[in-house]
Amino acid sequence: MIYPKSLQKLIELxxxxxxxxxxxxxxxxxxxxxENGNFARDLSAxxxxxxxxxxxxxQCFRSTENSGKALxxxxxxxxxxxxxxxxxxxxxxxxxxxxxxxxxGVYHVLGGVISPFDQDSPKKIHLKELYTRVSSLLGANxxxxxxxxxxxxxxxxxxxxxxxxVLAPLQDxxxxxxxxxxxxxxxxxxxxxxxDEITLKNAFKNRN
Amino acid sequence: MIYPKSLQKLIELxxxxxxxxxxxxxxxxxxxxxENGNFARDLSAxxxxxxxxxxxxxQCFRSTENSGKALxxxxxxxxxxxxxxxxxxxxxxxxxxxxxxxxxGVYHVLGGVISPFDQDSPKKIHLKELYTRVSSLLGANxxxxxxxxxxxxxxxxxxxxxxxxVLAPLQDxxxxxxxxxxxxxxxxxxxxxxxDEITLKNAFKNRN
Numbered sequence: 376m377i378y379p380k381s382l383q384k385l386i387e388l389x390x391x392x393x394x395x396x397x398x399x400x401x402x403x404x405x406x407x408x409x410e411n412g413n414f415a416r417d418l419s420a421x422x423x424x425x426x427x428x429x430x431x432x433x434q435c436f437r438s439t440e441n442s443g444k445a446l447x448x449x450x451x452x453x454x455x456x457x458x459x460x461x462x463x464x465x466x467x468x469x470x471x472x473x474x475x476x477x478x479x480g481v482y483h484v485l486g487g488v489i490s491p492f493d494q495d496s497p498k499k500i501h502l503k504e505l506y507t508r509v510s511s512l513l514g515a516n517x518x519x520x521x522x523x524x525x526x527x528x529x530x531x532x533x534x535x536x537x538x539x540x541v542l543a544p545l546q547d548x549x550x551x552x553x554x555x556x557x558x559x560x561x562x563x564x565x566x567x568x569x570x571d572e573i574t575l576k577n578a579f580k581n582r583n
Numbered sequence: 584m585i586y587p588k589s590l591q592k593l594i595e596l597x598x599x600x601x602x603x604x605x606x607x608x609x610x611x612x613x614x615x616x617x618e619n620g621n622f623a624r625d626l627s628a629x630x631x632x633x634x635x636x637x638x639x640x641x642q643c644f645r646s647t648e649n650s651g652k653a654l655x656x657x658x659x660x661x662x663x664x665x666x667x668x669x670x671x672x673x674x675x676x677x678x679x680x681x682x683x684x685x686x687x688g689v690y691h692v693l694g695g696v697i698s699p700f701d702q703d704s705p706k707k708i709h710l711k712e713l714y715t716r717v718s719s720l721l722g723a724n725x726x727x728x729x730x731x732x733x734x735x736x737x738x739x740x741x742x743x744x745x746x747x748x749v750l751a752p753l754q755d756x757x758x759x760x761x762x763x764x765x766x767x768x769x770x771x772x773x774x775x776x777x778x779d780e781i782t783l784k785n786a787f788k789n790r791n
Contacts, residue, residue, distance in 0.1 A: 377677060377678055377681050378646070378674075379636075379637055379646055379647050379648040380648055381629070381632040381633050381636045381637060381648065382633055382637055382646055384629050384632070385626075385629040385630065385632075385633050388622070388625055388626045388629050389626075391614075391618075391622065392611050392614060393610055393611070393614050394607070394610070398675070399602070401675050402601055402602070402675070403600050403601070404633070405646075405673065405674060405675065406599075406600060406601050407630060407633060407634075408633065408637060408646060410599075412634055414596070414599065415630045415631065415633060415634040416630075416631075416634065417596055418593075418596045418597075418627075418630055419626075419627040419628075419630040419631050420627075421589065421592050421593040421596050422593065422615065422623045422624075422626055422627040422630075423623065423624075423627050424589040424592070424593075425589050425590055425593050425612070425615060425616065425623060426615075426620055426623040426624065428587075428589045429587055429589060429590055429616060438586070438587055438590055438613075438616060439587050440587040440588055440589065465613065466586075466613060467606070467609050467610070467613065469585060470585055473585050
């Protein structure tokens, strides 16, 4: 070990960040050292702030500033359609959905996906809470749509399928529940020559 | 802006880390949120420790734990040859040199390279200090070797050439100063088919 102990400790912690190996962690640590004190102080304070001030919305599980309210600014926004729920894997997936500007509903952040290799994964994500949320909406005799906006990957598709099955009993009981999925087809800028078969098949199926 | 303010602030700070864009910074921030408090607290403390406890060796400019001594544990180690100085661009370059186990000298960390696009770059690196260090060794009538261990890149080579010129007057005055460079040739595991011409030329020149 040729680095000083406290630097080594910082490098070890930075190595835990997703996708960061020891070399890049060392680069980060030396960057922190070079930036004359302010950066380390600001980052240290920001980390503490996040830890103390961020809570999760009790309805959609988005992170939100702790303001004493149980709901985030989306779930508490009366202009949004509370009966239109987009189910996403993680919070960062919401950003692009919001940017489109055409979505006026609310969200449900699963906080993960269902993995065939992890039998406990259905319990690790906020699935039970989704069931409760939807059934209480239906209980109030409201028309309700769940948009499964998981990623078009095998894990995302598995998760969507699993959610459909979980919500199926609710759908049997009430005609008020609609379950939909994001459309599949060609992405903007892709070339037919390089597009995979499944995407092309979907594009044909969904032609209009 | 759909993320809470304190989370957004953390993401902005993380974006300043070398090679990190807004998406990866967001991934880091959500990782910090998910790790139940301990990680943020530890990282925050480690950042503060680094800032308060790390100083730079006044001789070789390595980072070192603040112990009241002016020299790092290499420069203060009497078993090391103080008249054999490896000049490196940055501290992380030392790690591999140390790992070889064959180097028993000391170091001089430049803290950067000379760039033809930045006229001030010779002043930004610890070059003057290298000159003073070498001339005081020669003044004490000691035999002294400077190993230019900059990277084999165009910037590294420019820097090595510049240092050679800076030290040339000292070499003219004294036969005690030797300036050397790391050998060039084939790296282990490389294939002749894919090796570039300059490397191959160097390998021919340095055959033994």
